Amino acid sequence: xxxxxxxxxxxxxxxxxxxxxxxxxxxxxxxxxxxxxxxxxxxxxxxxxxxxxxxxxxxxxxxxxxxxxxxxxxxxxxxxxxxxxxxxxxxxxxxxxxxxxxxxxxxxxxxxxxxxxxxxxxxxxxxxxxxxxxxxxxxxxxxxxxxxxxxxxxxxxxxxxxxxxxxxxxxxxxxxxxxxxxxxxxxxxxxxxxxxxxxxxxxxxxxxxxxxxxxxxxxxxxxxxxxxxxxxxxxxxxxxxxxxxxxxxxxxxxxxxxxxxxxxxxxxxxxxxxxxxxxxxxxxxxxxxxxxxxxxxxxxxxxxxxxxxxxxxxxxxxxxxxxxxxxxxxxxxxxxxxxxxxxxxxxxxxxxxxxxxxxxxxxxxxxxxxxxxxxxxxxxxxxxxxxxxxxxxxxxxxxxxxxxxxxxxxxxxxxxxxxxxxxxxxxxxxxxxxxxxxxxxxxxxxxx
Amino acid sequence: xxxxxxxxxxxxxxxxxxxxxxxxxxxxxxxxxxxxxxxxxxxxxxxxxxxxxxxxxxxxxxxxxxxxxxxxxxxxxxxxxxxxxxxxxxxxxxxxxxxxxxxxxxxxxxxxxxxxxxxxxxxxxxxxxxxxxxxxxxxxxxxxxxxxxxxxxxxxxxxxxxxxxxxxxxxxxxxxxxxxxxxxxxxxxxxxxxxxxxxxxxxxxxxxxxxxxxxxxxxxxxxxxxxxxxxxxxxxxxxxxxxxxxxxxxxxxxxxxxxxxxxxxxxxxxxxxxxxxxxxxxxxxxxxxxxxxxxxxxxxxxxxxxxxxxxxxxxxxxxxxxxxxxxxxxxxxxxxxxxxxxxxxxxxxxxxxxxxxxxxxxxxxxxxxxxxxxxxxxxxxxxxxxxxxxxxxxxxxxxxxxxxxxxxxxxxxxxxxxxxxxxxxxxxxxxxxxxxxxxxxxxxxxxx
Numbered sequence: 001x002x003x004x005x006x007x008x009x010x011x012x013x014x015x016x017x018x019x020x021x022x023x024x025x026x027x028x029x030x031x032x033x034x035x036x037x038x039x040x041x042x043x044x045x046x047x048x049x050x051x052x053x054x055x056x057x058x059x060x061x062x063x064x065x066x067x068x069x070x071x072x073x074x075x076x077x078x079x080x081x082x083x084x085x086x087x088x089x090x091x092x093x094x095x096x097x098x099x100x101x102x103x104x105x106x107x108x109x110x111x112x113x114x115x116x117x118x119x120x121x122x123x124x125x126x127x128x129x130x131x132x133x134x135x136x137x138x139x140x141x142x143x144x145x146x147x148x149x150x151x152x153x154x155x156x157x158x159x160x161x162x163x164x165x166x167x168x169x170x171x172x173x174x175x176x177x178x179x180x181x182x183x184x185x186x187x188x189x190x191x192x193x194x195x196x197x198x199x200x201x202x203x204x205x206x207x208x209x210x211x212x213x214x215x216x217x218x219x220x221x222x223x224x225x226x227x228x229x230x231x232x233x234x235x236x237x238x239x240x241x242x243x244x245x246x247x248x249x250x251x252x253x254x255x256x257x258x259x260x261x262x263x264x265x266x267x268x269x270x271x272x273x274x275x276x277x278x279x280x281x282x283x284x285x286x287x288x289x290x291x292x293x294x295x296x297x298x299x300x301x302x303x304x305x306x307x308x309x310x311x312x313x314x315x316x317x318x319x320x321x322x323x324x325x326x327x328x329x330x331x332x333x334x335x336x337x338x339x340x341x342x343x344x345x346x347x348x349x350x351x352x353x354x355x356x357x358x359x360x361x362x363x364x365x366x367x368x369x370x371x372x373x374x375x376x377x378x379x380x381x382x383x384x385x386x387x388x389x390x391x392x393x394x395x396x397x398x399x400x401x402x403x404x405x406x407x408x409x410x411x412x413x414x415x416x417x418x419x420x421x422x423x424x425x426x427x428x429x430x431x432x433x434x435x436x437x438x439x440x441x442x443x444x445x446x447x448x
Numbered sequence: 449x450x451x452x453x454x455x456x457x458x459x460x461x462x463x464x465x466x467x468x469x470x471x472x473x474x475x476x477x478x479x480x481x482x483x484x485x486x487x488x489x490x491x492x493x494x495x496x497x498x499x500x501x502x503x504x505x506x507x508x509x510x511x512x513x514x515x516x517x518x519x520x521x522x523x524x525x526x527x528x529x530x531x532x533x534x535x536x537x538x539x540x541x542x543x544x545x546x547x548x549x550x551x552x553x554x555x556x557x558x559x560x561x562x563x564x565x566x567x568x569x570x571x572x573x574x575x576x577x578x579x580x581x582x583x584x585x586x587x588x589x590x591x592x593x594x595x596x597x598x599x600x601x602x603x604x605x606x607x608x609x610x611x612x613x614x615x616x617x618x619x620x621x622x623x624x625x626x627x628x629x630x631x632x633x634x635x636x637x638x639x640x641x642x643x644x645x646x647x648x649x650x651x652x653x654x655x656x657x658x659x660x661x662x663x664x665x666x667x668x669x670x671x672x673x674x675x676x677x678x679x680x681x682x683x684x685x686x687x688x689x690x691x692x693x694x695x696x697x698x699x700x701x702x703x704x705x706x707x708x709x710x711x712x713x714x715x716x717x718x719x720x721x722x723x724x725x726x727x728x729x730x731x732x733x734x735x736x737x738x739x740x741x742x743x744x745x746x747x748x749x750x751x752x753x754x755x756x757x758x759x760x761x762x763x764x765x766x767x768x769x770x771x772x773x774x775x776x777x778x779x780x781x782x783x784x785x786x787x788x789x790x791x792x793x794x795x796x797x798x799x800x801x802x803x804x805x806x807x808x809x810x811x812x813x814x815x816x817x818x819x820x821x822x823x824x825x826x827x828x829x830x831x832x833x834x835x836x837x838x839x840x841x842x843x844x845x846x847x848x849x850x851x852x853x854x855x856x857x858x859x860x861x862x863x864x865x866x867x868x869x870x871x872x873x874x875x876x877x878x879x880x881x882x883x884x885x886x887x888x889x890x891x892x893x894x895x896x
């Protein structure tokens with residue numbers, strides 16, 4: 001897979017070498033980079049290198065570059081950038097960019113910086129900040145050219161010719177005198193209309209508006225589902241707040257998927273270049289939770305120490321039962337979590353899917369139990385151990401498949417993100433059940 | 449999280465109940481659904497339900513609905529849809545839709561269906577199919593209104609007024625008489641220009657074109673990086689092939705992330721409603737690979753059966769060493785895989801990051817070794833076991849962190865997707881090293 005920097009033909013290695021030389025000159029390939037591209041380069045650098053390169057970023061791009069950076073990387077970089085540098089970027093930024101930069105700054109700095117903004121921006125940014133960092137109202141793009149519903153077609157066309165109102169869309173937002181969202185007009189209809197007609201006569205009501213209180217993920221799903229390139233965001237009074245585009249949705253989805261991937265890997269969604277102590281502290285939390293479940297598994301094994309001394313083969317084989325159960329559960333869990341997120345898993349089909357997962361687990365349980373049992377029999381020449389192992393494997397895989405579909409559904413119902421907690425709970429269950437059934441069964445046979 | 453169907457206020461449960469009644473009528477909420485929304489509903493149904501509902505999909509949407517469905521779900525559905533139904537959808541579809549549907553049909557059916565297309569479509573679809581299913585040329589949208597570079601502004605404006613050439617963009621593609629991509633013109637510049645000027649005088653060369661041979665992921669990164677809503681795709685002779693949009697890129701990214709998530713969960717990217725035997729077979733592969741690594745771990749444990757009989761506490765505690773090493777490695781691996789994909793992890797910073805990961809692992813190793821050692825000491829009242837456990841934990845976590853960053857880099861260099869194979873290799877190493885160090889150390893102490 002070619003990454004962003006390779007696609008740009010930018011050699012980060014060379015850049016880093018040059019950054020540290022005293023007569024650093026920006027390589028020619030950096031001319032004409034856009035903000036997203038700059039942001040991607042900054043994410044690939046240590047904070048010390050980021051500070052050196054920051055001087056070379058064109059002044060008019062600085063606010064965009066900051067707003068395009070991944071949140072965690074931006075936070076660490078801003079924590080070392082001087083107040084003067086931050087202020088310089090903020091005052092030249094669009095309102096949406098300023099809000100994104102503010103997300104990574106401490107409250108005190110925000111209060112100070114907000115006073116430096118132009119009065120217009122100040123009030124718009126304050127409106128945005130009145131939404132939480134999960135609400136779409138906070139990030140709606142306010143820098144949108146709007147057309148008054150009472151305006152005449154001729155005047156509007158005249159205005160559109162000027163570069164100033166140029167925009168990346170074929171449709172223009174129409175609002176009335178109170179700022180209420182009316183609908184949109186299409187450029188080709190403006191062209192075909194009589195010059196004296198008012199916009200009111202041409203306006204189309206949008207099928208879907210995004211309510212400004214919706215979460216970012218809900219808003220992104222709406223834009224995606226609408227098959228349009230952007231949707232208007234309106235507040236409770238019906239006033240136009242701004243646009244939310246498919247590009248914005250892409251950022252939201254990416255963040256969502258990256259944090260799910262990180263959580264499946266038992267780590268927070270952190271900057272590779274985050275300070276060492278911060279990284280260590282964050283990961284310690286995940287390790288601590290895992291340790292609890294590991295001790296629980298050990299406690300279960302501890303219950304059966306007598307049979308372990310008696311038949312050492314049990315100690316050798318027991319990880320297999322836990323591990324195969326863990327994988328079976330993880331397979332069902334992964335598909336169930338996605339099914340819940342996409343709506344593919346719903347209450348009518350839940351029973352069908354649970355049955356399907358159990359059957360799939362039973363089929364694989366039978367096949368692998370035969371394989372595992374046969375190998376164990378040959379290895380330890382003990383038919384009883386082989387039979388107990390095979391049975392324990394089947395039981396653990398069946399339990400795992402049921403838990404793999406029931407747990408995410410229960411978590412979702414009580415409002416806990418299944419992607420965050422599902423995997424830990426599941427592993428705990430498959431470990432405990434695996435050791436319990438295998439060693440417990442063995443105790444019954446060998447100690448009686 | 450609200451899913452697509454909830455956002456639409458569509459009650460899948462109710463739909464399914466009604467589908468099975470003999471006098472089924474499409475609920476009113478289904479009026480006016482777009483193709484994406486229909487596709488999302490179809491993905492939530494069993495194949496038998498899909499077949500019942502298919503008759504209610506508006507004929508003009510059928511090809512789009514099929515093309516919007518996730519690949520695996522589309523494949524299963526098409527395998528049960530009648531040839532007449534498939535043909536009906538295909539002949540009304542756009543070229544891009546037809547190509548997507550063909551991706552899920554057997555070669556024989558494609559050959560038959562291609563003859564049913566209009567001659568124009570036939571040759572365009574054949575051009576698309578000359579690219580592989582990973583190349584962007586195959587999926588570039590050919591249904592684009594293009595402007596001839598020699599045309600006059602007046603004539604173009606006249607044409608744009610008609611609904612027919614209406615498009616969701618402010619920029620129009622310009623090609624010359626040989627079909628070579630020349631650049632684009634903006635609608636506001638057309639408005640401002642003199643009617644007698646030719647398009648040639650107004651055209652802008654695009655900064656970035658996508659080469660039709662690029663992979664879908666590379667093309668998607670380019671569109672994303674360009675901060676534009678679409679980019680032109682051109683072939684090796686510079687001819688315009690079609691547009692690749694940010695919406696297309698979103699589909700590609702979603703598929704990419706979903707398959708990564710699936711692989712981390714040790715399962716293929718499969719339809720929840722895939723046939724049971726197919727699901728069982730696919731998952732058996734993952735389980736089989738896992739079984740190999742589990743047996744390898746068992747074999748290592750088997751080397752130390754003597755010490756396990758001697759000191760049963762070792763059997764009780766050994767999963768902790770393997771598990772904490774596994775999590776440590778998984779944390780580093782997860783961040784490293786993302787770093788490689790985004791270009792944030794590069795050869796200049798690799799050594800820094802490896803050092804960082806080792807230090808983070810050492811810090812956490814020390815902390816948790818103290819905790820685990822203390823608990824083990826209290827539990828078994830055996831200081832030697834506690835010390836060996838603590839040391840083994842630290843060593844396994846250090847090894848895990850190094851492997852977590854080195855393995856994905858090596859896999860990437862030899863062209864294997866680190867997200868696919870990284871986790872299995874890593875778990876094998878942390879299991880083997882964990883048991884080896886812990887039980888091996890114990891053998892040295894207790895058996896000598």
